[in-house]
Structure formats: C-alpha cells, structure tokens
Amino acid sequence: MxxxxxxxILGMDQHELNMFMKRYxxxxxxxxxxxILIFASPNFLKTNNLINILVSVSINGVLALGMxxxxxxxxxxxxxxxxxxxxxxxxxxxxxxxxxxxxxxIAAIVICGLLGLVNGILVAKFNMFPFVVTLASQLxxxxxxxxxxxxYSVALANxxxxxxxxxxxxxxxxxxxxxxxVVFIISYVLLHMTKFGRYVYAVGGxxxxxxxxxxxxxxxxTTTFVISGIFAGIAGILMTAKINAAQPNIGVGYExxxxxxxxxxxxxxxxxVSTIPGTLVGIVIIGLIYNGMNLIGIESxxxxxxxxxxxxxxVMLDMTxxxxxx
Numbered sequence: 001m002x003x004x005x006x007x008x009i010l011g012m013d014q015h016e017l018n019m020f021m022k023r024y025x026x027x028x029x030x031x032x033x034x035x036i037l038i039f040a041s042p043n044f045l046k047t048n049n050l051i052n053i054l055v056s057v058s059i060n061g062v063l064a065l066g067m068x069x070x071x072x073x074x075x076x077x078x079x080x081x082x083x084x085x086x087x088x089x090x091x092x093x094x095x096x097x098x099x100x101x102x103x104x105x106i107a108a109i110v111i112c113g114l115l116g117l118v119n120g121i122l123v124a125k126f127n128m129f130p131f132v133v134t135l136a137s138q139l140x141x142x143x144x145x146x147x148x149x150x151x152y153s154v155a156l157a158n159x160x161x162x163x164x165x166x167x168x169x170x171x172x173x174x175x176x177x178x179x180x181x182v183v184f185i186i187s188y189v190l191l192h193m194t195k196f197g198r199y200v201y202a203v204g205g206x207x208x209x210x211x212x213x214x215x216x217x218x219x220x221x222t223t224t225f226v227i228s229g230i231f232a233g234i235a236g237i238l239m240t241a242k243i244n245a246a247q248p249n250i251g252v253g254y255e256x257x258x259x260x261x262x263x264x265x266x267x268x269x270x271x272x273v274s275t276i277p278g279t280l281v282g283i284v285i286i287g288l289i290y291n292g293m294n295l296i297g298i299e300s301x302x303x304x305x306x307x308x309x310x311x312x313x314x315v316m317l318d319m320t321x322x323x324x325x326x
Contacts (some may be wrong), residue, residue: 029285060254067261086145087240089246115141116229
C-alpha cells in the first residue's frame with residue numbers, strides 16, 4: 001500500500017509528464033518524422049529539398065497563423081482560401097491599372113482585412129455561428145473574385161512583383177520564408193505578449209468570465225477575424241507572385257490545411273488553448289507529410305487521407321485532455 005505522500009508525488013509526476021508532452025510532444029512528432037524521412041529517402045536532407053519544404057509551407061503557414069487567432073477566441077474562419085483568391089484578382093486589377101507593386105499589395109491586404117471585419121461583426125455583434133458566417137462569406141468572396149476577373153486568369157507581366165514569391169534575399173533565404181518568419185514574430189508578440197492576446201485566450205476559454213472581467217468581447221472577437229483576413233491577403237500576395245498570375249480559382253481547400261496546422265499544433269476547437277510556435281510546427285508537419293510522400297512516390301490523394309486522419313487524431317486528443325481536465 002502506497003502512502004498518501006507517495007500517491008501525491010506520483011500524481012504530481014504524472015501531471016508534470018502530461019503537461020510536458022502537451023507542450024512539447026508535437027516537437028518530438030516533427031523530429032520523429034525527420035528521422036523517418038532521412039532513412040526513407042536519400043534526397044530528403046538535400047539543401048534544395050529542405051528549402052522547398054519551407055517555401056511550400058510559407059503560404060499555408062501565413063494562413064494558419066491568422067487562423068489560430070480565430071480558433072483561440074472560439075471561432076473558425078472558412079473564408080480565408082476565397083480571400084486569398086480575391087487578393088490575387090485584386091492584385092491583377094491594380095497592377096494592370098497602375099503598375100504599382102506597393103499599391104497592389106496594400107489593396108489586397110486592405111480588402112481582405114475589411115472582409116475579415118465584416119465576418120467579425122456578423123459573429124460578434126449578431127451572435128451568428130462562425131462556421132455558418134464564414135461558409136457563406138466564402139461563397140460570396142469567391143464570387144467577387146470571379147466577377148472582378150471575369151472568370152479568367154491573367155498573367156502578370158511584372159518581373160519585379162514575381163520576385164516576392166520567387167526571389168531570395170540570400171542564396172538560402174527565399175522571400176516567402178522571410179515573410180513567414182516576420183508574420184510568425186508579429187503573431188507571437190500579439191498573442192503571447194500583449195493585453196489583446198490575453199483577451200483572446202480569455203474569450204476563448206470562458207466568454208462569460210471574460211465579460212465579467214471587463215473584456216470587450218465584440219472588439220476582441222472581431223479583431224481576430226480582421227487579423228485572419230489580413231494574413232489571407234498576405235498569403236494571396238505570396239501565391240500570386242509565386243505563380244506570376246492573378247487567378248480567381250486558387251486557394252480552394254487551403255482553409256483545411258490552416259485548420260489542420262492549428263489543431264495539430266495544439267489549438268483547441270473549444271477555444272482558449274493554442275500557441276504560435278505549435279501552429280508553425282503543425283504546418284511544418286503537414287509540409288513534411290506532403291514532401292515525404294512525394295519523395296517516396298505515394299499518390300497525392302493519400303496525402304489528403306493522412307491529413308484528415310491527423311485532424312481527427314488531434315481533435316480526439318484534445319477532447320481527451322479536456323475531459324481529464326474537467
């Protein structure tokens with residue numbers, strides 16, 4: 001028979017182990033995937049391949065870093081893929097009219113930010129379900145993209161703009177990766193080091209307690225959607241520059257990768273739980289899955305199956321942790 005003291009110590013050790021695995025377990029998963037892929041393919045560790053992984057996850061990484069704000073506050077944003085497409089068509093129109101790269105980028109970001117504001121107002125002011133609001137706005141926004149472009153893709157005769165997606169600051173530092181790191185730093189500061197970030201966690205964790213504490217629920221929830229929209233605009237700039245064309249049909253399903261990165265990285269659909277580093281690790285894991293399967297020669301549709309199973313597994317783990325916590 002164990003004494004009460006021994007039981008208490010064992011309980012504390014188990015709790016500390018659970019907290020350690022919850023905080024750093026996803027990192028071990030990523031490292032494990034690295035090791036597996038090193039043995040599975042001799043081409044995995046080549047410098048060009050590692051850079052390609054980072055470049056390939058940069059667009060979805062920016063989207064995921066915006067999505068995590070919304071999920072942490074207890075919402076979801078299904079419209080970011082459509083916003084990316086609208087940003088692309090906006091860039092095409094502005095470049096054709098003015099030829100200004102800066103003006104095109106600003107216009108794309110502002111329009112997506114305003115659309116995020118509309119989503120946020122509908123959710124926070126009128127208490128509409130985020131899933132329904134953003135599902136509907138996804139259709140409206142993509143329709144706007146087709147309307148602006150006339151339904152056609154437009155090649156961009158602007159080599160300077162294409163450098164945003166294809167250029168490098170140094171031989172090993174592509175601009176998309178640099179932009180992802182900048183967005184990561186901004187996101188980390190906002191969510192983990194500001195009063196706004198504490199409000200986001202409070203609203204997602206317990207909205208009634210947050211209201212009683214004086215948190216402005218409306219502006220906190222609305223701002224998370226604005227951030228998501230702005231980041232979708234940035235992702236649209238990267239995608240448009242990468243393919244060197246303004247297309248209204250891009251970004252389909254990109255919200256799925258963003259959601260997957262968030263939940264794999266430890267964000268809870270119940271709200272109030274997430275980390276910016278965890279989200280970045282989550283999107284890298286998705287990138288490793290795609291890259292690894294391509295290197296091994298596995299068909300692309302299996303990647304979708306694996307991604308779906310990962311989301312289910314992450315949600316089940318989150319539900320188990322929440323049940324134990326309750």
